[in-house]
Amino acid sequence: MKLQSLYMPFLLIGMVFIFSCKGTVKDSDLLTAINEKIQTNPEMTGLTATVVEGVVTLSGACKDDACKSFCEKTVKAISGVKSVVNNCTIIPAVVDTPVVPEVSDALAQAITDACKDFPGVKTDLKEGVLTLTGEIAKDKLQTLMMSLNTLKSLGLKKIESAELVKK
Amino acid sequence: MSLENKYKALIEAAGNGIVSNLQVREQDNVLYIDGEATGATKQKLWDLYGSIDPDYASGDLMLNINSVAGIHEGAKLKVTTSRTNLNIRKGPGTDTEVVGKAARHEIVTLVRKENDQWWLIKTDDGEEGYSFTQYLTPIEQ
Numbered sequence: 448m449k450l451q452s453l454y455m456p457f458l459l460i461g462m463v464f465i466f467s468c469k470g471t472v473k474d475s476d477l478l479t480a481i482n483e484k485i486q487t488n489p490e491m492t493g494l495t496a497t498v499v500e501g502v503v504t505l506s507g508a509c510k511d512d513a514c515k516s517f518c519e520k521t522v523k524a525i526s527g528v529k530s531v532v533n534n535c536t537i538i539p540a541v542v543d544t545p546v547v548p549e550v551s552d553a554l555a556q557a558i559t560d561a562c563k564d565f566p567g568v569k570t571d572l573k574e575g576v577l578t579l580t581g582e583i584a585k586d587k588l589q590t591l592m593m594s595l596n597t598l599k600s601l602g603l604k605k606i607e608s609a610e611l612v613k614k
Numbered sequence: 615m616s617l618e619n620k621y622k623a624l625i626e627a628a629g630n631g632i633v634s635n636l637q638v639r640e641q642d643n644v645l646y647i648d649g650e651a652t653g654a655t656k657q658k659l660w661d662l663y664g665s666i667d668p669d670y671a672s673g674d675l676m677l678n679i680n681s682v683a684g685i686h687e688g689a690k691l692k693v694t695t696s697r698t699n700l701n702i703r704k705g706p707g708t709d710t711e712v713v714g715k716a717a718r719h720e721i722v723t724l725v726r727k728e729n730d731q732w733w734l735i736k737t738d739d740g741e742e743g744y745s746f747t748q749y750l751t752p753i754e755q
Contacts (some may be wrong), residue, residue: 604642
């Protein structure tokens with residue numbers, strides 16, 4: 448019994464030493480392991496991590512929920528990580544702009560302006576579709592069409608000019 | 615896809631690196647070609663368009679080439695009306711008062727772009743107001 452009471456305190460001290468070592472050394476080792484994951488996974492590009500006593504805080508931008516949880520799972524799988532605080536924000540990838548924008552309030556006036564010097568041309572705008580009737584000199588047609596085609600940026604979808612007489 | 619075939623020569627010409635931010639998309643039987651280019655390139659593409667569809671009457675193409683995107687304040691512009699003087703207006707619209715005139719082929723200065731249709735310009739005589747970009751041709755350096 449005497450022998451046992453002698454080495455017991457040493458055993459306890461030793462255990463405390465081992466555990467405390469595990470806590471302090473591991474944070475920096477964990478960070479290294481996490482940074483390796485960030486560098487090798489394209490999904491994790493741009494993320495940053497901090498580690499405090501095995502608790503990892505992730506921040507940065509993810510493109511969607513799946514990406515966010517993938518990053519969390521990947522970090523959780525590293526042995527020694529106690530938990531993950533996932534502070535990643537979701538910033539969706541840029542959505543393709545619509546082919547034709549919404550019809551702008553300025554479209555009707557812009558059509559009037561573009562046609563002002565072509566008095567024979569009549570215009571009718573309905574839901575972004577412009578119908579041209581009346582008549583125009585053939586050599587002026589390109590100038591008018593060039594102007595009108597740029598109004599697509601104000602929401603002009605289509606120009607119907609089959610009924611427009613070109614002289 | 616038939617429209618892309620019909621305007622193949624035009625798409626190929628535009629795709630040859632002369633149009634920046636080029637987008638070619640088809641929706642509801644209309645082909646949309648958008649991009650930015652110089653005035654000379656825009657003219658070339660329009661002439662090509664005219665050779666495919668002589669009267670631009672099929673209603674199946676919107677050729678939206680912005681030739682004014684690269685033009686900045688202070689740029690010199692030539693008045694390219696066909697015969698008449700160019701109106702200089704109080705505001706950006708033909709519904710506003712005419713406050714001055716610029717002669718055909720006169721050189722004016724770009725003060726500010728209000729939008730792609732109307733620019734604030736200044737003549738050498740100091741007249742300032744809005745003019746329709748259709749009649750202003752940047753003097754290409």
